[in-house]
Amino acid sequence: MRHYSLRTEQVYVGWILRFIRFHGRRHPRDMGAPEVEAFLSSLAVEGRVAASTQNQALSALLFLYREVLDIELPWMADVVRAKRPRRLPTVLSEDEVARLLAQMEGRPWLVASLLYGTGMRLLEGLRLRVQDLDLVRREIVVRDGKGGKDRRTMLPTSLVEPLQRELVRARMLHEADLAAGFGRVWLPYALERKLPNASTGWGWQYVFPAPRRSVDPRDGVERRHHVDDGMLSRALKAASARAGLVKRVSAHTLRHSFATHLIERGHDIRTVQELLGHKDVATTQIYTHVLGRGANAVPSPLDRLPAPGAG
Known part of the structure; x- marks a missing residue:
């Protein structure tokens, strides 16, 4: 419906699966902002991912909650953000x-x-x-x-x-x-x-x-x-x-x-x-x-x- 490319669809599905597995295969409907914050913070702190990678994961999860589950997540102020280096x-x-x-x-x-x-x-x-x-x-x-x-x-x-x-x-x-x-x-x-x-x-x-x-x-x-x-x-x-x-x-x-x-x-x-x-x-x-x-x-x-x- 959104006319996303096949590559974007595959990337989003991949992040959603990682999010579900990170929280012991709980259904996303039973989770919310705290679980999303924990997952994204783990990517930055333990995974040491680039800022663009963390933003990609965030976009996938926001799409999941807003467009698929019709759940609006409150602003996640406690997420540890990966630093975006100026290169x-x-x-x-x-x-x-x-x-x-x-x-x-x-x-x-x-x-x-x-x-x-x-x-x-x-x-x-x-x-x-x-x-x-x-x-x-x-x-x-x-x-x-x-x-x-x-x-x-x-x-x-x-x-x-x-x-x-x-x-x-x-x-x-x-x-x-x-x-x-x-x-x-x-x-x-x-x-x-x-x-x-x-x-x-x-x-x-x-x-x-x-x-x-x-x-x-x-x-x-x-x-x-x-x-x-x-x-x-x-x-x-x-x-x-x-x-x-x-x-x-x-x-x-x-x-x-x-x-x-x-x-x-x-x-x-x-x-x-x-x-x-x-x-x-x-x-x-x-x-x-x-x-x-x-x-x-x-x-x-x-x-x-x-x-x-x-x-």
């Missing part, structure tokens, strides 16, 4: 990005280049549909991003030709599926009922389809999903090692690097905010603290001193 994002220099991409090829190279060139999150890139690409106007429409919002971002000119080749391969795969009696793709919300023929239409197919069809755990229908996100993670790890990069590299590192490099080149932070899909400009402002010249891009006073031995 700056890992950012690659332009040279490091070039070295990383030079060690990649094929689809992993294309996906990594697309994430760095557009600032998209990993799943936003993998979930792209054919109709979301505008190769003529050099635009990408990011559908249902974080917070359920759509936005537009640029499509790098250098990726137009590689994307065209990828679309040719995707179309051949789709036509083979249709010939075999398949070819349907998952559609969000009630679109499959409203547009019964859309799921087999070319425009709705994924730009990066999985190599094999799989059975959808929601309804048991065999479809071709988008490629697994682990594909890029493995490729980035291997390419980073070959490139000799010391920094830890992930798909999100490419997004961080995209934002930082735009700001370094003088682009307005509001524009960068829109391209990234941030709700609050304060989230985008963190990239002003990772610019190459030090804190807030202020040059060090040491660099103003005379060189050693100078008259």
